[in-house]
Amino acid sequence: MDLKQLRVFLEVANSEGFTRAAQKLHIAQSAISTSIRKLEEDLGVVLFNRGERKISLTAEGKVLAAHARELIQGVVKARQEIEDLRGLLKGEVKVGLTSMLSSFFFPKIISEFKRLHSGLQISILGDSAWNIQRMVESGDIDLGIIAGTIPEELDYHLLVREEVIACVHRNHFYAGAKKLPMRTLLSQPLVHFKEGYYLREIIDGLASKEGISQVIMAETNLFSLVKGLVKEELSLAFLLKRAMARDSEIAIISCDPQLYVDLSIAWKKNARLSPANRAFLNFLIQEVDDYYQLREAAGTFPLP
Secondary structure: OOHHHHHHHHHHHHHOOHHHHHHHHOOOHHHHHHHHHHHHHHHOOOOEEOOOOOOEEOHHHHHHHHHHHHHHHHHHHHHHHHHHHHHHHHOEEEEEEOHHHHHHOHHHHHHHHHHHOOOOEEEEEEOOHHHHHHHHHHOOOOEEEEEOOOOOOEEEEEEEEEEEEEEEEOOOOOOOOOEEEHHHHHOOOEEEEOOOOHHHHHHHHHHHHHOOOOOEEEEEOOHHHHHHHHHOOOOEEEEEHHHOOOOOOEEEEEEEEEEEEEEEEEEEOOOOOOHHHHHHHHHHHHHHHHHHHHHHHHOOOOOO
């Protein structure tokens, strides 16, 4: 008895006939009959009732069918697990990442993951959170960092709730302020991300709500350029707090009321991730959850 014989046997049982089984398996009916006869001889039992218009399993045939299905499912599972292990040796992680988050959150994550899985290639696609969301939804990428409300067709895990702050040069007349009303901040000339960026949409929405016509000095999709233009004393910019935490040339000001964004790792519901991407997702979630627990235990929150 071998797996090929068992597959033929199950197909005959499912098709309730030798002719239909032969058609589905694309082999001669005589070969089907021979395979079943040899299986019955090997086991010393009759597996099918052949006197009926549609053949049916005997009691012995039903027992064999139950075990055959379990055996074949086990083989399929074993092959999948072997492929998964192989994928962790030579696979590729491809993830969409926003530029600001990459500046303070992901370098350590990526380096630690690479140490654990040195054979995997890591490919980072930098774009806006909105564009990344569309690429995950369309299946162009499996994993991506997105912001705000999560659409129903995606699964996600919250990575960080980050404060949005106003950034000015250290010589700016607002540089000594710890907190200022949003209306005051929005009235200043601004360096903005381009339209379609999540942070830009938030600021535009707040300005519209306040009835403020923004003065935009420059707009770009480059985080480094926004930061550089603030350093050149061109204007004020709204950025994420931890992206600016260690820059002595730039002063940060909290908004009043304080403003936050949620950043999550997302993937399509019911989609099978590659072994490499699944390993990266699991590692990322574990690292974030462990960090949250440590911060809560220490009494400092949110993530530093």
